[in-house]
Amino acid sequence: MDLDTCELGGTPLKSSDFEKCKVLTTEWKPNLGYAWDNGVAIGRYLAELKEGRIIARVCHECHRIMLPPRMFCELCFRPTDEWAYVEDTGVVNTFSIARVNWDASRRGPKEPPLMPAVIEIDGATKGMGIMHMLGEVDPDDVTIGMKVRAVWKKPEDRTGAITDILYFKPIRAAAPKKAAAGRKR
Amino acid sequence: MVKRVGIVGIGTTGFRPITPDVSYREMIFEAARKAYTDAGIEPSEIGGFITAAEDFLEGYSICDEYCPDQIGAVLKPTQTIPGDFIQALATGYMMIMTGAFKTVAIEAHSKASNVKNIDELMGFAFDPVYNRPLRETPHAIAGLEMTRYMFETCTSAEQCAKVVVKNKANAMRNPYAAFGAEISERDVMNSDPISLPLHRLDIAPHADGAVVAVLADGETALALTDMPIWIEGLGWCTDTPTLEMRDWGEAAYARIAAEMAYKMAGIANPAGMIDFAEICDEYSYKELQHMEALKLARPGEAAHLLESGVTSFAGDIPINVSGGALGVGHLFEASGAHKILELVEQLRGEAGARQIPDVNIGLAQVWRGVPTATGAVAILSNM
């Protein structure tokens, strides 16, 4: 068979075809609301965040200190054994400088970019990271390997949520910029 | 060549209307750990994994992401079947029959209590152009079907109510069941009208819970256990999704799936060969309609078999001794999982107070619910 000689389906429309009602359409806003049970591990994780602490869970078989905490070890396939507080400091494993919001809308020219990062938390097993945001740092100064510390909401504002940590900020002044290619962000 | 596939381990949490003390991960881990312990196998030794789940029931855009950890499937060949557990069971069966997998674990669960408005979610499955804009309750589709079924088979709403009475009473003997009750047919008929002839008690309430089963090829199965429960027949079928083109009286999807399963199992006379069955009773009339589709009753005969006690716990072909969805709870994609669980426990002789004596062949059948015309059938034996 030869795709070039086949008549292929798929009728392209332009966005203006929708705006000018050249085709019939119907709209729907589904009501997809949930109340997910936190369970033991995430319930405790959130409760500790409210107190300004990060808690992990330890498996005595593989000796991993796991973050986010979990009641079972997915590798040893057995219950985890104990709780362990970890630090609210860590190391930037990787990061991005985001100019796009979650719905693909662009951030305005006056809005600062978002700086999501994977942060390896001190006290947890090496490589155990969580996704969070960076703040109080110039985008050009962010580097992989940078040491950071959590900036918490005021205790009275915390609700028991991952957003009780506002962001992570550099512990020391960032290292001088490396001259890697394409570092303009 | 692989000749047979057996179930060598099964585990469950049981079923409750709500499960606020555990996350879905913790709930599923419990069922998985029990299944692997039951099978005497560790997940690291299992060849492949399947989860039966639909995104919007989980509340994720891509729920497949969250399937591996709690079943021990990290870095393992793992997939989601957005369908009922029995369809996942069919995939697991085929995987083993290829010869490329010796063992496959299959998981299904329900956290229906976490969905704020489950009726509206079911309505989101309607055709967006022809049906959904009417904003009709999804139960109305069952109401339409019930009217037509009753008309074609001369069955009454009171007879359908007797299914509810039987199944909720059966559930009283089942420690896994969430909705056991002693009620009368009048209680059903007096419950709120939802979409007549359907009343509130004709509709299975939803429940939470998880089931995990482990499959193995014949040789491996016999090495792992003295009593594998063999998969003798499987069938699955989808009739038209177009409601307007549907044959409203007959459950063709169940008939065709059953024909496929009977052929595979070499069963020519289902009513004579099947010792007991767990069949879909998400709505009361569905048990009767499905009995006929499965050829466990002739067209129009199901209600009479029910009334004469043939399908009761002590009858010739007990149907839904577990309590069915009406007594255990509707479990969405885990519906088939609960039925397979019941078959395995019965065929192993481990069903306790609800054990049916001397059973060798059981049948499980599911329907994927409104607005689908999809169903699956599994036939298991202990011989």
Next chain:
Amino acid sequence: MATTDKMSKNTSPTHWEGEIPVNYIYTYGLAGEAFFRAVKDKGTFLGARCDACDITFVPPKIYCDRCFEELKKFIDVGTVGYVDTFTVSFKNMDGSDKTRPRILAMIKIEGTDGGIIHYLEGIGIEEVALGLPVQAIFKPKNQRKGGIEDILGFGPLKR
């Protein structure tokens, strides 16, 4: 069981609330476009005929789902049909009570194998029966937008 630490106080359980925040605009497709143009502009229904399978699809499809051949020609099947089955619905999709119960019916369009699912209007519950002949009632033409809501329901057949 299975895990070692469990909740032991009924004040402990917590949940996290959220939603899937999505919106949709659906096109009607090639067959749906033709069907609802006919409803909007002409106040009639179209079907699609597969001669090989001897079947007439309403609503129409661009393919026969039995033999998979393309169905190129849509035919006017009129607006008269009969009640294939019905239900008296008390609830809306979100589970709330309707202000009044409504009779929802599958109307098989005369001479076809399909039809429309819609409400019966001007017919009492005691009058409804399977096989009852009915006819579509449309919104006035200037209020039709091209959609299932252009149909108000089905009422008694006026010969």
Next chain:
Amino acid sequence: MGMRKVAIVGAGITKFVRRAQETGKELSWQASKMALDSCGLSLDDVDMVTLGTAPDAFDGVHMKGEYLADGAGAHRKPYMRHYVGGGTGVFSPIHGWFHVASGMADICLVVAEEKMSSCHPHPQGAFLTIFDHTTEQPLKPTLIWIFALEMNRYMQTYGISKADIARVSVKNKGNALDHPSAQVAEKITVEDVLASETLCWPVNRLDISPASDGAAAVVLASERVARRLTDKPVWIDGVGFAIDTAYWATRDLAYPRYVETAARMAYDMAGIKEPAKEIHVAEPYDPFDYKELHHMEGLMLCPRGEAARLTAEGYTARDGNLPICPSGGALGVGNPIAATGLMKVIEIFLQLRGEAGKRQVPGKPTCGLAQAWGDLMQMGTVIVLRSH
């Protein structure tokens, strides 16, 4: 291993477009009908049907496998949907292979569909809810974040520049000029990619594949049936798939070990010892340009950190030593997720039959590979095809 041999005997595809007028059902029918016609079969000949499609959140129908059934040819047949996120399209023929290799079916129709345009204002919105609902979604993430995070880690680990990566986009969009389904084929330069809008550094707009509507289908047959239907069957010699932990932030983001695990499974089945030599043409998944490089390394088609250099040297061009994405890939043909994966399988099918027209790679390839990837950067699916 004594397994039943399974062949691809027919294929069909629609155009990939940003917004299709057709419903998902209609797109599915267009691709499925073309696939059946291509091997002279009717729907009656099909024993079973399996459908691959990614999240319901795109098409906007709960249980969309059920909704799509009639367009996919499932009428009163054994029909199932399978789902591994973005890896679905290459998993589709793997799921079909289960049907035929198990002996349950002689002919299995495999369909993949995506209609992303129903989701408004942009399909990206559907991706918010791929993240953990409790510990991540409150941060309002977008899908692009995780790619940006992974790309940055990959660049840092191996000292690769954005320009090195942009060459993939240039190559694939150029290759797609010869693909009749292509949505965003164009001749561009590395400078164009670098100058395009920065969305989430290091990801620019031209580093990314578009949102698309489209469908694709293949017909699988058992050996006996395949030999009767065609003198050019393409055999499924190896299948592999693997998923990594959902705790994605705890993984090594510089290397896709789940792709390696999946590839080893497929290579073992196909008896492949030296993939870089034995594979003649490959279609790794390229929804973002760096992913092609990442996946070449995970597939062991080149040493870790070397894929960018090989791309710069033209090794992966259509006339290079190891042509990669000669179709134009997701970056050029478009990315209706599940349909893209199957489009890649179809490309290898056509390449091995010598029927790829202007896209045909030289040297009469006899062994090819398609790969997809998905979920939270954790799922790898691999299929190895041979023409004899």
